[in-house]
Amino acid sequence: MPQQSLTERTIITSCPHDCGGRCMLKVHVADGVITRITTDDGAEPQLRACCRGRAYRQRVYAPDRLQYPMLRTGKRGEGLFTRIPWDEALDRVAAALQEVVQRYGTEAILYVAYSGNTGTFLHNQLSVFRLLTLLGGFTPVWGSASFWGSLFSSETTYGTVVAGHTCDDILNARLIIMWGWNPAETVQRTTTAWYLTRAKERGVRIVSVDPRYTDSAAAFAAEWIPIRPATDTAVLLAMAYVIIAENLHDQAFLDAATTGFETFRQYVMGETDATPKTPAWAEAISGVPSQTIAALAREYATSKPAKLLTLGAPGRTAFGEQFHRAAATLAAMTGNVGIYGGDPAGFGLPPVGLQPIAGTGLISRKLTGNLPDGARQRPALHITKIWDALLQGKSGGYPADYKLVYITNSNCVNQFMNTNKAARALQLPETIVVHEQFMTPTARYADILLPITTHLERNDIIRPWQGGPYYFYLNKVIEPLYESKSDLEICEALARRLGIQGYSDRTEDEWLRLFWQEAEQMTDSKPLPEYEKLKQEGVYKIPLEKPVIAFRAQRENPAAHPFPTPSGKIEIYSHKLAERNDPLLPPIPMYLEPWEGPQDSLRAQYPLQLITTHCKRRIHSNMHNLPWLRDLEPHVVWIYTADAAARGIRPGDLVKVFNDRGAIVLAAKVTERIMPGVVSIDQGAWYEPGPDGIDRGGCVNVLLADRHSPAGAFCSNSCLVQVEKYDSDTQR
Amino acid sequence: MIQIRNDNLQHTKKQLGFYFDQSRCTGCYACAIACRDWHDVQDTTVHWRRISAFEWGRYPEVRVAYLSLSCVHCAQPACMASCPVSAITKRSQDGIVLVDQHQCLGGSVCGSCRKACPYGVPQFSSSGDERMQKCTLCVERIDAGQQPVCVEACPVYALDWGPVDELQKKYGGVPEVRGFSIAPGTAPSIVFKPRWHEGEE
Numbered sequence: 001m002p003q004q005s006l007t008e009r010t011i012i013t014s015c016p017h018d019c020g021g022r023c024m025l026k027v028h029v030a031d032g033v034i035t036r037i038t039t040d041d042g043a044e045p046q047l048r049a050c051c052r053g054r055a056y057r058q059r060v061y062a063p064d065r066l067q068y069p070m071l072r073t074g075k076r077g078e079g080l081f082t083r084i085p086w087d088e089a090l091d092r093v094a095a096a097l098q099e100v101v102q103r104y105g106t107e108a109i110l111y112v113a114y115s116g117n118t119g120t121f122l123h124n125q126l127s128v129f130r131l132l133t134l135l136g137g138f139t140p141v142w143g144s145a146s147f148w149g150s151l152f153s154s155e156t157t158y159g160t161v162v163a164g165h166t167c168d169d170i171l172n173a174r175l176i177i178m179w180g181w182n183p184a185e186t187v188q189r190t191t192t193a194w195y196l197t198r199a200k201e202r203g204v205r206i207v208s209v210d211p212r213y214t215d216s217a218a219a220f221a222a223e224w225i226p227i228r229p230a231t232d233t234a235v236l237l238a239m240a241y242v243i244i245a246e247n248l249h250d251q252a253f254l255d256a257a258t259t260g261f262e263t264f265r266q267y268v269m270g271e272t273d274a275t276p277k278t279p280a281w282a283e284a285i286s287g288v289p290s291q292t293i294a295a296l297a298r299e300y301a302t303s304k305p306a307k308l309l310t311l312g313a314p315g316r317t318a319f320g321e322q323f324h325r326a327a328a329t330l331a332a333m334t335g336n337v338g339i340y341g342g343d344p345a346g347f348g349l350p351p352v353g354l355q356p357i358a359g360t361g362l363i364s365r366k367l368t369g370n371l372p373d374g375a376r377q378r379p380a381l382h383i384t385k386i387w388d389a390l391l392q393g394k395s396g397g398y399p400a401d402y403k404l405v406y407i408t409n410s411n412c413v414n415q416f417m418n419t420n421k422a423a424r425a426l427q428l429p430e431t432i433v434v435h436e437q438f439m440t441p442t443a444r445y446a447d448i449l450l451p452i453t454t455h456l457e458r459n460d461i462i463r464p465w466q467g468g469p470y471y472f473y474l475n476k477v478i479e480p481l482y483e484s485k486s487d488l489e490i491c492e493a494l495a496r497r498l499g500i501q502g503y504s505d506r507t508e509d510e511w512l513r514l515f516w517q518e519a520e521q522m523t524d525s526k527p528l529p530e531y532e533k534l535k536q537e538g539v540y541k542i543p544l545e546k547p548v549i550a551f552r553a554q555r556e557n558p559a560a561h562p563f564p565t566p567s568g569k570i571e572i573y574s575h576k577l578a579e580r581n582d583p584l585l586p587p588i589p590m591y592l593e594p595w596e597g598p599q600d601s602l603r604a605q606y607p608l609q610l611i612t613t614h615c616k617r618r619i620h621s622n623m624h625n626l627p628w629l630r631d632l633e634p635h636v637v638w639i640y641t642a643d644a645a646a647r648g649i650r651p652g653d654l655v656k657v658f659n660d661r662g663a664i665v666l667a668a669k670v671t672e673r674i675m676p677g678v679v680s681i682d683q684g685a686w687y688e689p690g691p692d693g694i695d696r697g698g699c700v701n702v703l704l705a706d707r708h709s710p711a712g713a714f715c716s717n718s719c720l721v722q723v724e725k726y727d728s729d730t731q732r
Numbered sequence: 733m734i735q736i737r738n739d740n741l742q743h744t745k746k747q748l749g750f751y752f753d754q755s756r757c758t759g760c761y762a763c764a765i766a767c768r769d770w771h772d773v774q775d776t777t778v779h780w781r782r783i784s785a786f787e788w789g790r791y792p793e794v795r796v797a798y799l800s801l802s803c804v805h806c807a808q809p810a811c812m813a814s815c816p817v818s819a820i821t822k823r824s825q826d827g828i829v830l831v832d833q834h835q836c837l838g839g840s841v842c843g844s845c846r847k848a849c850p851y852g853v854p855q856f857s858s859s860g861d862e863r864m865q866k867c868t869l870c871v872e873r874i875d876a877g878q879q880p881v882c883v884e885a886c887p888v889y890a891l892d893w894g895p896v897d898e899l900q901k902k903y904g905g906v907p908e909v910r911g912f913s914i915a916p917g918t919a920p921s922i923v924f925k926p927r928w929h930e931g932e933e
Binding site for chain 2: 616627
């Protein structure tokens with residue numbers, strides 16, 4: 001046990017990874033070395049950290065941290081590198097960028113950035129964004145592996161993503177429906193589980209609708225309603241049918257605040273397509289008994305206020321945006337919009353503090369403020385289309401042939417769909433540059449691999465992207481380890497080599513002071529503390545007298561406070577969507593039969609529906625490599641007892657999960673906690689293809705199709721597979 | 733508002749122990765990693781605090797509960813009785829069970845405490861230092877007026893600590909819970925709130 005040093009002090013910081021929560025990490029430091037990490041023992045609401053934050057000391061000092069710049073020596077993907085000096089690494093990156101621009105144009109630079117740092121004011125993907133923009137432009141990526149269906153729906157229906165309530169409002173509900181929502185495992189927000197605990201203990205009825213009996217269902221729910229993946233919209237429509245048929249809807253609210261309900265009603269009742277969306281209709285699709293659907297509909301319509309809570313999972317399906325559109329429509333039908341204890345079932349940001357998305361825009365504008373309009377970016381690629389675009393380029397109808405791939409804040413090989421295709425595609429570009437902290441499956445494809453500091457080795461400001469009412473100052477705790485640098489430092493050095501003027505005229509501290517001033521101007525939650533006070537105290541919890549909820553003004557006086565939509569109303573019927581005239585993106589929420597869903601004929605070959613879940617001991621693929629966390633639970637596929645028995649699979653057996661796109665091997669968890677015909681695997685385990693092409697790491701994206709929903713959702717819960725017992729001797 | 737309890741430690745001549753609310757535990761592992769980090773237990777074959785999951789029932793009427801368990805600081809520790817060199821003692825003022833690692837003979841030479849403890853508590857590292865180690869109830873923290881680090885870690889406040897008779901009074905807990913049965917003659921210092929009561933299962 002380490003002895004408490006006389007020089008030990010504690011520094012308050014948080015964590016920049018992509019779970020939605022932001023928790024307090026009190027880092028104990030002695031003689032420039034982190035000795036321990038503790039958490040919030042101060043004022044309510046405490047922001048207590050999860051196991052991953054508590055394990056951060058092991059991450060910082062992990063023996064597999066990347067320590068110095070490296071140059072690839074083996075084949076891409078092999079992971080063979082040699083150490084090179086920083087000057088040589090930066091010279092090589094600058095030369096490669098210049099050469100690609102000269103020979104092919106800036107559109108040939110593909111910049112893949114994602115959520116390795118999320119909600120941070122300074123250290124994130126915008127460092128490289130600014131560099132490449134000043135260089136003349138690049139091809140960016142768009143889309144989200146998480147929430148695009150929800151974001152699209154919220155903007156379509158409510159005209160905004162600021163359509164949520166602060167967590168404390170959970171206590172005001174009479175009924176909470178957790179629809180594909182599992183905050184006990186995903187965190188969602190730091191205090192979500194605690195408020196759900198208190199709600200349950202106060203007698204609030206909580207129902208879980210999910211293909212799995214999740215830890216959230218086990219801890220909070222009085223009832224579990226199993227549902228086949230990707231059929232959620234059908235059940236919501238059948239609930240609407242019951243509510244309409246029994247006249248339980250809030251007609252006054254619908255009249256005052258919404259548009260298009262009548263069109264939706266006609267569709268639901270079968271007047272337009274001769275198919276009434278009855279509970280029996282939905283039962284055949286979803287496997288949820290019709291009486292259960294009807295009872296849930298009545299309960300939701302009559303238990304006011306009630307929260308229908310979701311985040312992204314049911315929307316991460318083929319036509320996933322329809323789920324979120326239907327959920328918002330039900331929230332409006334039951335009058336649960338703009339009231340305490342209700343919820344609009346939109347994108348869940350509460351209107352408090354600087355909005356993370358606005359904040360990112362702020363930083364983007366500041367860091368790119370002197371750029372011409374449009375920033376000379378090229379047409380963006382959807383994140384599911386990167387590999388196809390690399391393989392096909394212009395010949396496949398893409399806007400360019402992509403010659404240089406620049407990757408930061410992203411383990412995209414592992415985390416974007418169709419990983420085997422990624423492995424093929426990344427053999428093609430002339431140059432691949434990766435900024436990383438570890439030798440991830442993506443880093444193994446780099447030609448030039450640059451080591452990045454962790455957030456404990458630099459300063460930043462952060463707030464939860466899910467909109468908790470607080471800010472953290474991410475205090476630098478220790479000096480950068482080894483030869484690591486921040487993205488910003490690297491880009492400053494590259495800008496000098498590329499002859500780019502005015503890349504950064506401020507120090508880290510000066511940027512952060514500027515952003516903090518800007519944040520104050522952009523938020524209603526004033527005054528913010530002085531910068532020095534924030535930095536010293538590490539956290540600022542915005543004092544709230546009561547919960548902050550979306551659309552309160554619209555609710556109280558809809559005439560004076562229109563919704564920020566074209567019609568000023570909640571758009572159950574969207575004219576914008578009608579104008580697109582896309583039958584796969586209809587103007588009202590509709591059930592469209594999903595590909596690789598329960599009714600797909602492909603089930604003859606691949607009979608099991610796979611869902612890809614979040615892991616309690618990783619944040620996506622972050623921290624998969626830490627022994628302390630790996631020890632907590634094995635990486636497994638959940639399979640229903642009878643489905644396992646039919647395949648001769650016993651608990652703990654190694655199994656192969658496969659389809660036409662690939663195969664992975666991992667252990668089976670044989671369980672009653674998952675619906676028959678469904679299997680689930682936590683996303684984020686690191687890809688380790690063997691010589692036979694089978695992934696021993698259990699990376700679930702090996703199995704997923706690189707295909708997005710019509711609105712751009714990542715369809716990671718629309719996937720059919722087969723599972724069989726794996727015998728390594730006979731299958732080699 | 734919940735009570736933040738930093739002050740309940742000036743009790744003397746009491747038997748200290750834990751409270752675990754199984755109805756609250758989501759199995760998040762924060763307590764286990766907080767313990768590992770605070771006590772710098774690098775070896776992952778060693779667990780001072782361990783989380784176990786229990787599943788029973790049939791789909792869709794399935795049930796799940798977690799158990800977060802460390803040393804339960806028995807009133808009559810079987811480990812202490814079994815130790816041939818009296819390396820295991822109970823602190824006189826509060827009954828915390830502690831091991832003197834300088835006296836411990838080690839797991840491969842002796843290991844009698846491992847055999848004696850019915851709760852699987854004594855841990856022996858496989859990496860060189862194989863003297864017995866286990867939960868100390870964060871004795872250095874509570875002596876400094878702090879809570880055990882696991883108690884302070886729990887995001888849903890499912891853990892508490894204190895004189896076990898006071899915990900019983902405060903929570904009206906039960907002595908056994910899914911995954912934990914009392915071994916006769918040990919008198920473990922822990923009270924529980926179950927997730928599922930008898931008859932609900």
